Amino acid sequence: MKVSIQVLGSLGDVMPYISTALVLKEQGVDVSILAPRDFSALIASHGIAVAETADFSLDAWMEEAATRGTLGGPISFFRDWSEMIQPHINDVMARCLSAADKADVVMGNLICAPARVAAEAEGIPFILTGQQPVLSPTRQEPCAMTWRPWHGERLNRASYLMINLANRVIGVTLSKHRKSLGLSNQPRFSDMRMHLGRPLPKISTIPWPIMRERPQDWGPHDFLTAYPSLRPSRPDALSPGLRRFLAAGSAPVYIGLGSLAAAHGNHVLGEAIESVEQLGCRGLVAKSMVNDAARLSDRFYVVDHEPHDQVFRHCSAVIHHGGAGTSDTALRAGVPQILQPHFLDQFWFSDRLKQLGVAPGPLPVRGLASRHVADAIEFAVSPACRKQAEMVQNDAMAHSGASDLAALILSQLDRGVARR
Structure with missing residues (x-):
């Protein structure tokens, strides 16, 4: 067969x-x-x-x-x-x-x-x-x-x-x-x-x-x-460097745009970095978002080939583009999401995740400012949103x-x- x-x-x-x-x-x-x-x-x-x-x-x-x-x-x-x-x-x-x-x-x-x-x-x-x-x-x-x-x-x-x-x-x-x-x-x-x-x-x-x-x-x-x-990947699949970063402080915000990183990553990353710094948070940045000129403080760690299912469960929120795979992985990790949809089905996923109560409204593509990202992060890390994400996780993991x-x-x- x-x-x-x-x-x-x-x-x-x-x-x-x-x-x-x-x-x-x-x-x-x-x-x-x-x-x-x-x-x-x-x-x-x-x-x-x-x-x-x-x-x-x-x-x-x-x-x-x-x-x-x-x-x-x-x-x-x-x-x-x-x-x-x-x-x-x-x-x-x-x-x-x-x-x-x-x-x-x-x-x-x-x-x-x-x-x-x-x-x-x-x-x-x-x-x-x-x-x-x-x-x-x-x-x-x-x-x-x-x-x-x-x-x-x-x-x-x-x-x-x-x-x-x-x-x-x-x-x-x-x-x-x-x-x-x-x-x-x-x-x-x-x-x-x-x-x-x-x-x-x-x-x-x-x-x-x-x-x-x-x-x-x-x-x-x-x-x-x-x-x-x-x-699910093994918990020890995370690299030693990432495990040390995660253990050294509060749960970070993940920042990545998947296949859109090359075209839109620089602007989103700049505003996200400023927001994370202002809020006193920490951040994980997908390597695809970072160019050679990017300079990150010790509040940030660049993630390369790491299993998302393990990475996301250690995060306070996940900023992404709204693809089916990333949305599903974050749902099953029980982590709130922040989306910046750009085209096709990403707008639909953003709307549905908002209706589920695990994401705020989408980040704008045009005119994105650090205040937009900061407001979204504050919503995502709120106890109410975190609790909702954990409830949805139990539902998602049953299928x-x-x-x-x-x-x-x-x-x-x-x-x-x-x-x-």
């Missing part, structure tokens, strides 16, 4: 599939992961087979996308399509086909659109996944990729139309590959309801308890699981998204058709 997991995106997009692959491997499944080459070493370090990776660096792509404003919204995304997306599709398509060879099922995320074509070419089941409400339209939740604070409930179902439009554009780009593989354009690739003449399973893996209940207007092939968190997702994958193995 062979499962091919094919995903593109940031670390938060790749992490849940490592956890899921570990569960599958323990059940005797031959599983591999195709992902950007930035994560090959991480995947291999968990003993998971690494499929031939896409030949581009996510970090470099994200830096260029931030400069261009590619992910600022649907208009800018389609504006930059020919320069930022289309050149990579040929390469990714070839890798997906190679990874799907002799597989029994392919699971991919929405970003890795060629994965679905590869599964169709092999005549095997395909499972579509996402880490936010984006795959299955519903009146109960907005499409997280297009949500903004002004979004009203009346627009919820309509907000998914933009994802359908993006899928249509991808389908046009992939049409030449479909033709070369002898695949018909019927049903159209943009139809996210069917695969090989059968209903397409769509699984939303969303950090618990940000989304607790499956929407009532979802169909029978729309599934919801908790986000498949990475397995195992990796086991649920692995079970759903295995349940789809009998849905294949004769290979081509």
Whole structure:
């Protein structure tokens, strides 16, 4: 039995599939992961087979996308399509086909659109996944990729139309590959309801308890699981230097923007440093935020390759960009969060964490000042917010998204058709 997991995106997009692959491997499944080459070493370090990776660096792509404003919204995304997306599709398509060879099922995320074509070419089941409400339209939740604070409930179902439009554009780009593989354009690739003449399973893996209940207007092939968190690391996984810093004073504020650090880190870090100094706090700074010219006092410690699940549990608050993986890790660590969302689903995660009571309102991107950060820190470190974060932690830790997702994958193995 062979499962091919094919995903593109940031670390938060790749992490849940490592956890899921570990569960599958323990059940005797031959599983591999195709992902950007930035994560090959991480995947291999968990003993998971690494499929031939896409030949581009996510970090470099994200830096260029931030400069261009590619992910600022649907208009800018389609504006930059020919320069930022289309050149990579040929390469990714070839890798997906190679990874799907002799597989029994392919699971991919929405970003890795060629994965679905590869599964169709092999005549095997395909499972579509996402880490936010984006795959299955519903009146109960907005499409997280297009949500903004002004979004009203009346627009919820309509907000998914933009994802359908993006899928249509991808389908046009992939049409030449479909033709070369002898695949018909019927049903159209943009139809996210069917695969090989059968209903397409769509699984939303969303950090618990940000989304607790499956929407009532979802169909029978729309599934919801908790986000498949990475397995807890050992407490002694922290470096000796970091352990000494943590033991030497009060719980620090963590400052990091994940994949956005290269484009936005300098300004955020400057205001955060000033706020931490003013409040008499201490800080942990992600290495990706620090350039060679940065000078930090002994109130700060630069964190490089340290497990976030262990780091966060020692923090008083976590400042981050609002990605699914970081949000989930902080929830499971029981630590209050401070978000500065920049694009796509980050605004939705920021709003939901605020509703949970574990985060203040989002930090502004434009006009960010130290007072904004200081006010957010004071809210986050308050006893009420800390207590709420600990209550939510108990809820989050009671769910195992990796086991649920692995079970759903295995349940789809009998849905294949004769290979081509």
